[in-house]
Each structure stands twice: as structure tokens, then as C-alpha cells.
Amino acid sequence: MDNKVRVKYLHWFIYVINLLIIAFLSINIYRTSYRICYDFKARSFLESAQYLPLVPSTIPIYTVFLMLVLGISTVTKNYINQKNRYIVIASVVVDIVICIYISYYLNYSYKGIFLFLAATILLYVQLIDIRIFLLIITLISYILLDYDLLSVNANIVSFQNYINYYPEQVRVYLYSIKNILTSLNEILFFFLVFLLLQAKIKENKIYLELNNQLKVANEKLENYAKESEQIAKMKERNRLAREIHDILGHSLTGIATGLEASIELLEVNFEVAKNQLFKIQEIAKKGLVDVRRSVKELKIDAIEKYELIPAIEKLIEERNQFSNTNVTLVIEGEVMRMNADEEQTIYRVVQESVTNAIRHGKAHHIWVKISFGYYQLDIVITDDGVGCGEISKGFGLTHIEERIKMLNGTVEFNSTTDGGFTTKLLIPIRWGNAYD
């Protein structure tokens, strides 16, 4: 059985014991009063009683009625427990008043009912401050509402006065019933407290264990944080390297191929060569602007919003102008705005692929196809260059892979010895941020 259920059963058992004791006491007060009158001993009883006795016929009715109300209040507490703590507290306050009244009707001769009350508070009042406060009130009632203490100031007849009316044998018998029941009540109460304590100790143990686990996890987390800081640094360095490679590599490749062509042209046609050199100068200037922009970006760590498609169109137009290579751009689907990091990655990948096709593949024609799907972005870059049987990934291709991986995308390179090189990119679209 669950510990909590066990404690509640015990609580009800204490209630039943109290009901028995209170019924026993009140019925005896009632019975003895009439017995005294029957024996014509009322006058001498009053002499020894010292105080005006309560009306005996009301005592069993009131006390048992109050006990029933206490029972109903306990049943109610079971149902409202989780829902409203303040109703529980209010009903405990009502319980305290009921217990004081019961104690009064029994001439303060029985105070075990306050143990039941203490058990109720321990079981049902969750707010720790209020629980302690209510327990203190109960404790004070337990101490003060005692016949021996109160008889000095209050006018009451003790239960003992009634018991003393009987001859020795009956007295012993009545006292032993009262004492056995009272002791049983006390023992049950202590047992209940013991069970509660045990549950609390168990709970504490689990709590401590969890606490330890949490500590370990926390330490791990700290280590992770340090590591990821290192990783971030590394990544930043790599990015820097990529930027430098992309921008300078692209411009310098353009300049190198342009110069190569110009050197050959110088001997054939000086004017055309001169013209070509002007174009190369333009590329060099453009590269400088790119370098400056890139440095600026790194400095402020914020990305200027590219319009991706116009940027790519511009890139392709430049290629078509100053080299013999012809680049075609095809766009499918509805063009969508993407996050800055995505757009920049795509731009860089396209830029790198085109540069590679010109530099390594000596391609005459390059096709760039960008398809916007609902969930993903497809990019295919194909050229008619020399191709290669085995792809050896240099700095550039590795960086493309890395960049795409960061966007959770995939990249695929294909080439044959017959010529041609294909780069296929699949980038998932992050809908969550799509409308940022």
C-alpha cells in the first residue's frame, strides 16, 4: 500500500478511536448524572463537584454531533486538498473551534482530540508557515485546555468527579477503559507521525540524489560551454579563411586568366590586349572593394542584406563580360527571401563553383540552376569543362561542404573523364524564420 494512503487510513482510525472515547465519556457523564439523582446524592455531589455541572442530556448529543461535523470536514479536506489550500486552512480553523467546543462539553477532561487535530494539520496543510502556526495553536490548546489547569479559573466539573461517584471496582473498570482508549489514541498518533517522518526522510534522500545528479550535469554543461567557445573560435577562423579565399581567390583567378589572355593578345593585337587589361584592372578594383566589404562585415559581425538573386545575376554578368566563358542562370519556382547567412552561403557557393569551373575546368559554358521548392532549395551548377576522373577536394570544395553542412544541407560533386563537372546542393528551408 502506498505510504500516503496508509497514513490516511491511520488518520481515520484515530478519528474512530476519538469518537469512541468521546462517546464513552459523554455517555458516562450523562449516565452518572442520572444515577446520582436516582440515588438521592445530588446535593452531596454538588458539594464535592465545586462547580456547576453542564446540562447532562445535551453533552452526548453535542459532542457526537460535533465529532460528525469534524468527520465531514475531514472528508471534505480529502477532496479539496489539491485544488484550494485556503479552503483547507479555513476548514482546519473550523476544526480547531470544534475541538475546543468538544473539549468544553467534556469538562476539559479529555484532550486527545487535539492529537487528531494535529494529525489533520500535518496531513492536509501544505503551506509550511501556516502549518507551524496552526500546530502551535493546537499545542497551546492541548496544554491549556486541561481540567487541572483550568479548574482554577473556569467553572467546570471534571470527569473524575463523575467517576468518583462510583464504588471502587466500577471506578477501576471505567478508568481502565478510558486509559486504554486514550493510550491507544496517543500510540496511533505517534505512529502516524513516525510514518510521516519516514516518508519525509525518503523524500529527502531522493531529493539529495537528484540534487547530486543536477550538480554533475551542471559541471558537464559548463565544460560544454567552454568547448563550444573553442569551437566557435575555430569556426570563426575557418570562416575568415574562407572569406579570404573566396574573395581574393575569385578576383586573383580572374586577374590571372585575364593576364594570361592579355599576354597572348599583346603579340597579336595590342589594342584588344590593352582593352583586356583595363577590364582586369576593373576586376582588381572590384576585388579590393570585396575585400574591404568582407573586412567590414567581419568587424561588425552583421551581414548586409543581400538580395540573393540580383547579386548572383550581377556575378554572372561580370563573368560573361570579361572571360570567354558563357554562364547561364535559370531560376525555377517562386523566389523567396531567406536568412542572411543562407543567402550569403548560397552566393559564396555559386561564386566558388563558377570560379572553379573557369580556373580548373577551363569551361566554355556554365549552367546555374536554382529551384525554389516548398521545403528545400535545389541548386545545380554544371559546366562543360575538362572534368576529372577522381575529385580531389581542395580548400574550396571542402569549404563548400562545410558551409552547406552548417545549413543542414547536402552537397554532391560529380565529374567524368569525358568532361564536365556538376555540383548539386540541397538546402532545407527554415520555415520558422522565413518571414523574419
Next chain:
Amino acid sequence: MKKKVKIGSIIIVVVLAVIGVFEFYSYNNNKVVEIEFGVYSGNKWKIPHVDTYKIYDEAIALFEKQYPHMKVKVTYRSGTLMDDYSEWLAQKIVKGEEPDVFIILEEDFNTYSAIGLFEDLRNFIKEDNTFNKDMFYKKAFDTGKYGDKQYGLPMGIAPTFMIVNQTLLDKENIEIDKENWTWDTFYNICRAVTKDSDSDGEIDQFGVYGYEWDDAFYTNGDVLFSDNGLKIAFQNENLSETIEFMKRMYVLNKGTVVKENYFDKGNVAFKTFSLPEYRAYTSDTYRLLRYKNFEWRSIPFPKGINGESVSKLDTIQLGMSSRSKHKDVAWEFMKFLTYNTSIQQKVWKDTYMLPANTEVVEAIYSSNLNKEEKNVLQPEFLNGIIEHAYIDPRFKKYQELKNILDQNIFLIIAKDKDVSSGIVAIKRSLRENIEQ
């Protein structure tokens, strides 16, 4: 759970319905205010009485008529003899069913005051403009006091005094010196009349019947205890003079115990007497029952060495239960019996006692009285007696302490023990009892 909530609410509804029915019932009952009056038949002096209840029946009829708009009903249980009254009332109290207003027996007053049975009347007296406590004989009014509380109101009073067998004194040629009416004078007359008149070897003519040590003690100018009963108040000297005097008186009879019928036969010179006895045996109805063979008249108690002529004042006190449900009506009824002139006149006519209301007594003085009544109802004689009367101390242990005194003093007198060492012993046991 739903089922239990249902059951719970049904219980609550049933409880409320029961309370409602009770309230409705008691509300309907409230339309008739019924108070109970506790009375006994017979009297302290065992004088025959034709109809004890006549005065109460008439008073109740008049009282009920005073409430034309409200139905007020006063009930009483007839047939309780005075000897059974104390136990009867005690049983009612133990059961919580005591009458609203009742006659307080003198021996019950202290006990019931101590247990808090009586309603304190001071508030009623203060708030009732139609009530003036100065109308009462102060001594009689004070008899209803317990500490500073007013628990009783006097309905009738009975001053005590002595009567003297004039025929016997005349036969012995003795004249009472009224100017010098002291213990010594009293003793000398007693000594002179105590003799064996028919010379059969046994004393057959005596001095006094019913004169006890406390009758003598109070005429010696002292009191036994402090008002709260916590201290012994008397001077050793005063008590020792009293005991010495009683010893001398005791020795006169040489061990013969004087019985009441000796006075009836005309063989005792003095007898302690009360006004009701006097009136009964001087009335036309009972004149022939007793004391018919000699002339007799009233005389105050003789003065002690240090004191005045003082005698005990008996009163009939009415009290109200502190648990009465109709205290206002109960108060009106008490006031009606003790204060209303027509009822107070009935006290004089129907109970042999003197009314507690002084105005009524004044009217009686100036009305037509028979010869014997005139003999004792001289204002200066009665007023003197009432004014100098003592009342028994009002504290719970008084009866116990009085018993200790009675027993010890009787032993000192009867066994002729040393008085001063006897008083030391008495004081010790009194003190032990007080401190218990």
C-alpha cells in the same frame, strides 16, 4: 467521488433542516414565556401551616395578569417538603433543569454561590428604575450577598429573640432588670430557677432551652471569620469569655439535657424564639397547641461582657438560575414577590414572617394587631433586633468550620477542659481546614 459529495451535501441539508425545525419550534414556544418557581412546603421552625401555597398561587395569578400582551406562565411543583427540598433542587441542578426562580435554603446558599448557580442580580437592580434596594432591611438585603455579588433577594425575614415564662418568674419572685440585661443577670436568673421543685431528687426546673454558644458569642461583640472566609477574625479573649459563660450555664443543669417539651410544660424560664414561632403560637389558630398553661413574652438576648444584644436574622431568599432562559421575566417575578406591596402584605398575612419591604412593615405597625402581636411588634424592639442582627458568614467552607467549632466547644464545655489551650487547638484545626 461524486457520490460522496452527494452524500455529504445530503447530510448537510438534513442537519440544517433539523436545526431549522428546532429553531422554528423554539420560536413558536417563545410566544408563551414559561418560568418555573422552586418552592418547598413547611418551614424551618416546624410550625404548622394551613396552606403554604396560598401566597404563591395568588402571587402567580396577579403576576400573570401583569402581562396582557404576552403570555407569561409561572409553574411550580407542589408537595416538596422542606427537608427534601435541598436534594430535590440539587437533582434538578445536576440534570440542568433547575427552576428559573427558587427559594434558597440557608445551608445551600454558600455552596450554590460558589459553584456559580445563581445569576448576579446587580445589573437588574441597577437598570430597574422601579426597584429601590433601600426599601429592604439592609441586613436582610445583605444576606443575599456573596462577596460583592448579589445573588439573593429577601422575601420575608424572621428576627430571633428569646421568650420568657413570666408565670415561672412570678412564682419564683424574680424580676428581670431590663436596663442591666447582661450575661450575669441572665445567669443569676437561670441559677435561681434551676432546681428540683418536686423534691424527687432530679432537677425538673431549668433556666433556658435552645441557647447555644454562638448565640452568646455574637452578643460578646465579635465575629468569627473575615468576610471572605480566609482568616479567623475572633479575639481569643472574646471566645474564651463566651465558653467560660457557657460552662457556668452548663454546670447548672448537672448533666440533665433540657428538652423542648420541658418549656411547653412550663418548666423552663427562657427559650430562644423567632418571630414566626411567636406569631404562630400567638395566633388564634394555634394558640392552644403549645404554651397554653403560662404567660410568656418576648425579650432580647442578654448582652455579653464586651457586646450588645445581638441575635441571628433568618431570611427567605429568592435566587435566579444563571441558566434561566427568561431572565427578564424571572427578575420581574422575583421583584414581584419581594418588592410588590400587595405580595409583601400577603407575606405578613400568610407566612408568619415579617415582610422584607420596610414600607409594608411600617404599615403593619400602625394597623390593627392583637395583643400578643403588639407585645412583640413594637417598632423599637423589632427594628433594634433586626438592626443588630448578625447573619451567618457567606463563604463556602463556613458550614465545615462551624462544625469544627461546635464539636470542639461542646467538648470543652461538657468535659470541662482548659479553655485557653482548647481555643489554641480550635484555631489550629480551623486554620488547617481553611488552608486546605
